[in-house]
Amino acid sequence: MSHRAAGPRVIVLRCKACRTELPAASHDVAFRCPQCGRAWEIETGGLIERPSYFVAAPSGVRQPILYLPYWSFTIEAEVKAAFLAEGDELGARDKAARYKRGWVAAYSIHRPTYVGEWGAAYTRINPKWEVRSGHGPRAPGATISGVDGQSIVGHYVLGDIDRKADIGDLDLDLEVGDPELWAIPCYDLGEVVRCPWTRGELPAACLDDLSEIRRALERREA
Amino acid sequence: MNELKLYPIKCPQCGAPEVVREGTRITPCERCGATLCLTEVHSPRYEVTSNLSAAQAASAGRAWMERQGKVGIFGRPELVFMPFHEVCGRRVGVFERRVPERHRVYKERYDPASGGTVMEPTYEYTQKEDTKVMVADVEHMTPAARAPWDLAMFDARAARRLAPLRAFDLVEAQRRATVFAEEQSPDATAHERFAKKDTEMVAASGRTLFFPFWSIPVQTEAGSYEIVIDGVSGNIIAWRMPETFRIPGLAWAALAVPGALALGQALHATFLGDAFFDPVVLFVAGIIGTVTALVRSNRPDWQIRSWPEAGAIPRFERSES
Numbered sequence: 001m002s003h004r005a006a007g008p009r010v011i012v013l014r015c016k017a018c019r020t021e022l023p024a025a026s027h028d029v030a031f032r033c034p035q036c037g038r039a040w041e042i043e044t045g046g047l048i049e050r051p052s053y054f055v056a057a058p059s060g061v062r063q064p065i066l067y068l069p070y071w072s073f074t075i076e077a078e079v080k081a082a083f084l085a086e087g088d089e090l091g092a093r094d095k096a097a098r099y100k101r102g103w104v105a106a107y108s109i110h111r112p113t114y115v116g117e118w119g120a121a122y123t124r125i126n127p128k129w130e131v132r133s134g135h136g137p138r139a140p141g142a143t144i145s146g147v148d149g150q151s152i153v154g155h156y157v158l159g160d161i162d163r164k165a166d167i168g169d170l171d172l173d174l175e176v177g178d179p180e181l182w183a184i185p186c187y188d189l190g191e192v193v194r195c196p197w198t199r200g201e202l203p204a205a206c207l208d209d210l211s212e213i214r215r216a217l218e219r220r221e222a
Numbered sequence: 223m224n225e226l227k228l229y230p231i232k233c234p235q236c237g238a239p240e241v242v243r244e245g246t247r248i249t250p251c252e253r254c255g256a257t258l259c260l261t262e263v264h265s266p267r268y269e270v271t272s273n274l275s276a277a278q279a280a281s282a283g284r285a286w287m288e289r290q291g292k293v294g295i296f297g298r299p300e301l302v303f304m305p306f307h308e309v310c311g312r313r314v315g316v317f318e319r320r321v322p323e324r325h326r327v328y329k330e331r332y333d334p335a336s337g338g339t340v341m342e343p344t345y346e347y348t349q350k351e352d353t354k355v356m357v358a359d360v361e362h363m364t365p366a367a368r369a370p371w372d373l374a375m376f377d378a379r380a381a382r383r384l385a386p387l388r389a390f391d392l393v394e395a396q397r398r399a400t401v402f403a404e405e406q407s408p409d410a411t412a413h414e415r416f417a418k419k420d421t422e423m424v425a426a427s428g429r430t431l432f433f434p435f436w437s438i439p440v441q442t443e444a445g446s447y448e449i450v451i452d453g454v455s456g457n458i459i460a461w462r463m464p465e466t467f468r469i470p471g472l473a474w475a476a477l478a479v480p481g482a483l484a485l486g487q488a489l490h491a492t493f494l495g496d497a498f499f500d501p502v503v504l505f506v507a508g509i510i511g512t513v514t515a516l517v518r519s520n521r522p523d524w525q526i527r528s529w530p531e532a533g534a535i536p537r538f539e540r541s542e543s
Contacts, residue, residue, distance in 0.1 A: 008229060008231070008260040008262040009260070009261045009262060010231045010232065010233070010234055010258050010260055010261075011234065011258070011259050011261060012233075012234050012235050012259075013248070013256075013257040013258070013259050014235075014256065014257075021257055022257065024248050024257055025248075026247055026248055027247070042259060042261060043261075044261050046261075111359050112312070112359055113357065114359065120357075143425075144424075144425040145425070148312075148424040148425040152314060152357060152424060152425070155315075155316070155355055155356070155357045156357065158355045159356075162353065162355045166352055167316070167353050168318065168351060168352065168353030169353075
């Protein structure tokens with residue numbers, strides 16, 4: 001095996017806008033700046049900026065809030081022509097038209113399709129959130145890249161339309177927008193984390209780096 | 223594939239030289255404290271730690287030999303590290319499949335009661351083209367090298383859960399063990415296994431885990447053989463041992479004699495016509511006797527076995543100390 005003459009490219013994990021050090025765990029590929037709230041993703045050329053948003057936590061809640069990272073994408077799905085029964089075609093058209101935005105969980109989950117991937121649920125129900133940008137909550141880094149998230153969310157939408165009508169018989173036009181890094185709150189109840197909107201629960205054990213995330217957030221708050 | 227790679231890097235902020243080990247992705251600069259991130263990294267390698275000493279492995283092997291009723295002289299147990307690839311990620315794709323579809327059709331049937339025809343419902347089954355969208359989790363553990371033993375029944379996932387991991391240091395590992403080389407990278411394994419015509423792997427992460435095995439040479443009167451013990455659980459996973467048969471080879475060779483006589487008798491009866499018994503029965507009996515004798519007497523006195531019978535697995539019991 002030959003050795004490469006040049007070593008790997010090294011970058012300093014620091015917000016390009018405010019020079020704050022970005023919190024990074026070993027598998028993170030995208031980060032939300034804890035100071036200014038901008039999002040940065042590691043590419044081969046260095047850090048590139050992604051649009052960054054966060055969802056306001058539900059008010060009047062006593063449970064401890066934990067923000068988790070999600071990739072979000074604008075979605076344009078349109079069924080142009082189909083060779084199906086009328087009901088199926090209308091169902092598929094309605095379904096496709098309903099998608100405006102999709103989400104993919106950007107944190108590490110163990111067996112996401114088994115324990116539940118909240119990004120897929122958000123894509124289906126499209127919750128009405130109070131979305132903000134700029135300085136906000138601290139959130140852990142994303143462990144999957146925006147490009148991978150783009151591929152996954154496209155298949156979420158296709159799979160959902162396919163439940164209504166076979167997509168092989170549809171003339172379907174699907175466009176997935178550029179990745180945006182979102183921080184979405186959930187309740188940290190110790191052994192489980194609970195979604196405030198769907199009331200879905202995720203065992204803490206299936207979030208790979210949850211203990212590391214909790215420790216890092218507590219350390220920073222202290 | 224197995225050289226230990228150390229990459230010299232330079233902190234882009236203060237210019238301090240650093241050395242990072244292969245698989246390291248994020249490391250702090252020792253001089254200025256900046257968090258450094260390597261954009262291109264190889265998959266990390268870990269060693270599955272083993273608490274099973276050579277003496278304990280030999281003891282487990284000896285207990286198994288005793289249960290088998292075999293006698294042998296044990297050689298020095300040798301620690302062997304076998305690489306496995308652990309690949310996680312999500313498999314997405316859109317593919318065509320054919321699903322059966324049932325249609326209700328009506329067929330005309332003659333009705334003797336009325337003397338006319340009636341329409342009778344029945345079903346026809348056809349194959350329908352269906353497009354399936356797949357988003358599935360992938361968690362896969364596979365051997366990354368060709369082992370000299372059959373590892374098919376080694377439960378790497380269970381062994382992975384039993385023991386903690388630590389960073390793999392090839393130089394240190396080679397001082398105390400034989401280390402098998404990976405034949406390809408975890409990424410190549412993931413691509414080869416899961417990226418098919420219609421599907422792709424996304425959000426994939428792979429790492430190499432080196433599992434410990436104890437290989438113990440055993441000298442018996444029939445030759446030199448070996449027992450292989452899982453270095454985590456202490457289970458015997460493979461062995462090559464002499465196998466004794468209840469009926470010795472000579473007895474099977476003796477069976478060939480009546481077999482040959484029966485064949486001769488059958489041929490004699492066929493050509494000369496003075497048979498004591500039915501020639502067909504003699505012929506069949508002669509063939510069975512001769513073939514059985516030849517097969518059994520030529521069978522080797524040992525067999526390569528990869529998995530012991532359920533009752534023959536000696537369990538390693540950890541001592542409290």
